[in-house]
Amino acid sequence: MDDLYRDYILDHYKNPRNAGELPDATHRYHDTNPLCGDEITMMLKVDDAGVVDDVRFIGRGCAISQASASILTEEVKGKTLDELRSLDRDHVLGNLGITISPARIKCALLSLKALKGSAWGLTAWPGEEVPDPA
Amino acid sequence: MTTVLPRAAAALDVGRIRADFPILGRTVAGGKPLVYLDNAATSQKPRQVLEAMDRVYREHNANIHRGVYELSEETTALFEGARAKVAAFINAPHSREVIFCRNATEGINLVAYAWGRDNVKRGDRILVSVLEHHSNFVPWQQLAKEAGAELVVIDIDDEGRLRRDEFERELRKGARLVAITHTSNGLGTVNPVRELTAQAKAAGAVVLIDAAQAVPHTPVDVQELGCDFLAFSGHKMLAPPGSGAVWGRTELLERMRPFLYGGDMISRVAVDLSTWNELPWKFEAGTSAYVDAVGLGAAVDYLSAVGMERIHAHELELVGYVLPRLLEIPGITVYGSHTLEDRVGVVSFNLEGIHPHDVATIFDSEGVCVRAGHHCNQPLMTRLGCVATTRASFYLYNTTAECDALLGAIAKARKIFA
Numbered sequence A: 001m002d003d004l005y006r007d008y009i010l011d012h013y014k015n016p017r018n019a020g021e022l023p024d025a026t027h028r029y030h031d032t033n034p035l036c037g038d039e040i041t042m043m044l045k046v047d048d049a050g051v052v053d054d055v056r057f058i059g060r061g062c063a064i065s066q067a068s069a070s071i072l073t074e075e076v077k078g079k080t081l082d083e084l085r086s087l088d089r090d091h092v093l094g095n096l097g098i099t100i101s102p103a104r105i106k107c108a109l110l111s112l113k114a115l116k117g118s119a120w121g122l123t124a125w126p127g128e129e130v131p132d133p134a
Numbered sequence B: 001m002t003t004v005l006p007r008a009a010a011a012l013d014v015g016r017i018r019a020d021f022p023i024l025g026r027t028v029a030g031g032k033p034l035v036y037l038d039n040a041a042t043s044q045k046p047r048q049v050l051e052a053m054d055r056v057y058r059e060h061n062a063n064i065h066r067g068v069y070e071l072s073e074e075t076t077a078l079f080e081g082a083r084a085k086v087a088a089f090i091n092a093p094h095s096r097e098v099i100f101c102r103n104a105t106e107g108i109n110l111v112a113y114a115w116g117r118d119n120v121k122r123g124d125r126i127l128v129s130v131l132e133h134h135s136n137f138v139p140w141q142q143l144a145k146e147a148g149a150e151l152v153v154i155d156i157d158d159e160g161r162l163r164r165d166e167f168e169r170e171l172r173k174g175a176r177l178v179a180i181t182h183t184s185n186g187l188g189t190v191n192p193v194r195e196l197t198a199q200a201k202a203a204g205a206v207v208l209i210d211a212a213q214a215v216p217h218t219p220v221d222v223q224e225l226g227c228d229f230l231a232f233s234g235h236k237m238l239a240p241p242g243s244g245a246v247w248g249r250t251e252l253l254e255r256m257r258p259f260l261y262g263g264d265m266i267s268r269v270a271v272d273l274s275t276w277n278e279l280p281w282k283f284e285a286g287t288s289a290y291v292d293a294v295g296l297g298a299a300v301d302y303l304s305a306v307g308m309e310r311i312h313a314h315e316l317e318l319v320g321y322v323l324p325r326l327l328e329i330p331g332i333t334v335y336g337s338h339t340l341e342d343r344v345g346v347v348s349f350n351l352e353g354i355h356p357h358d359v360a361t362i363f364d365s366e367g368v369c370v371r372a373g374h375h376c377n378q379p380l381m382t383r384l385g386c387v388a389t390t391r392a393s394f395y396l397y398n399t400t401a402e403c404d405a406l407l408g409a410i411a412k413a414r415k416i417f418a
Helices: A007-014 A063-073 A081-085 A089-096 A102-119 B014-019 B047-060 B070-089 B104-119 B138-147 B164-172 B193-202 B250-255 B290-306 B308-327 B356-364 B378-384 B400-416
Strands: A027-033 A038-046 A052-060 B098-100 B125-129 B150-154 B177-181 B206-210 B229-233 B244-248 B266-269 B274-276 B332-334 B346-351 B371-373 B389-393
Touching: A007 A063, A027 A102, A038 A063, A038 A102, A052 A063, A052 A102, A063 A089, A063 A102, A063 B356, A081 A102, A089 A102, A102 B356, B047 B070, B047 B290, B070 B098, B070 B290, B104 B138, B104 B177, B104 B206, B104 B229, B104 B244, B125 B138, B125 B164, B138 B150, B150 B164, B164 B193, B177 B193, B193 B206, B244 B250, B290 B308, B308 B332, B308 B346, B308 B400, B346 B400, B356 B371, B356 B389, B356 B400
Parallel strands: B125 B150, B125 B177, B177 B206, B206 B229
Antiparallel strands: A027 A038, A038 A052, B098 B244, B229 B244, B266 B274, B332 B346, B346 B389, B371 B389
């Protein structure tokens, strides 16, 4: 347990980085985890060259989902949309640095889902057309 | 089957009961005793139920209602014997009115299809409450959409009790069907079902009771309630998943079309025409889950031997122990009533600043199993102004020591998130 709720996870949960509205966002995607009600809206400001200039997220939910989003946003700036699209679950779980049980994996990966949705230029989950990044 | 149980004068002999549940002897989370407090989701199973089912497979097994040989006759007798036990348990006037199905959800869907599609018309009103489990909400929501009927959702007060004034007001506007929960799985509130049913019947409505959270925990008597349909699940009452029943009045069931078509539910089949079997088999197409039904019969034996009133009293004793201690915790919100009146052993709460999923994960590390989420109660969660809660739910085998484990796990969660 002490392995899961490590200090930096709790710190990201209580003091999320890049949290809040991004008024001039060019990309915005909202997603939820219906099981527990976690919500994340990922917002990107992408320049003409397709590089992420700024990122913010708004969310509510459990410590794992919100810390995961906070940690993920820390590495987004300066990346191209193509680079965001190729991020995978192992990368995100590796950055989290904790062992996630199967029951909580959707919490940990919701931010990646939201980030990828925004990187693909979507605004919301369009049926089953977009493959689940998990 | 016979169940040998202690007949202590008043309180349950919980130690003796626990010895009947093999799973309660195991450890979790690296050696901690299992503290199972998720009984509103499903219950554990006593060896008497496991053995009754095992015996069917080992000694009797053959398809029911068909074979003209000894094994089939034995299995049929066990299956129909289980029906008689279930009928007696809810005081149904006739065994044929008890239709076996997979769970309360399937039972309610049976009524929604076989009765609802022919009887709910455009402009009709269906009354439900905001306390409903999705199983007694979504079938009526969808029926209303198909039929052009109106779904009316009765609100609760801040204590989680049904708004009687609103119920009566809506009833006066007319209702074809009142589909209401006996006992809330999210809050543990027991509705005044007998009075609600009487009022609804007087207003000309058909009444369905979702008793999935009631039949396992309190005495339920369909004749006393006066309702038309009542559904419940076996797996929440010591029986296996896949067992359950919906009870209905003969005069309604006789007039209903079948739910599923196929084998066992027919009387005669010609190329262009079929006629239907008698009750209850008209509604039991295909080979029934007869071993699960036998398990349900054994569970009913077990619960009856312990006594439903005593089980209810035991659960209230646990709530009476844990509730005041919970209410002392800073930053806790306990949803629903804060008294023991009209409730069962369900306690839903939130800790400030800690999402229920984090709470449940930390509880898990202490061996404490609770449910975190919306409990298939999304309209209720919206009404309470939250997305999820942590829910502890008790049963006959739980103890005050387990309540202490729950309180200890809360302290741990608060420490981690301090």
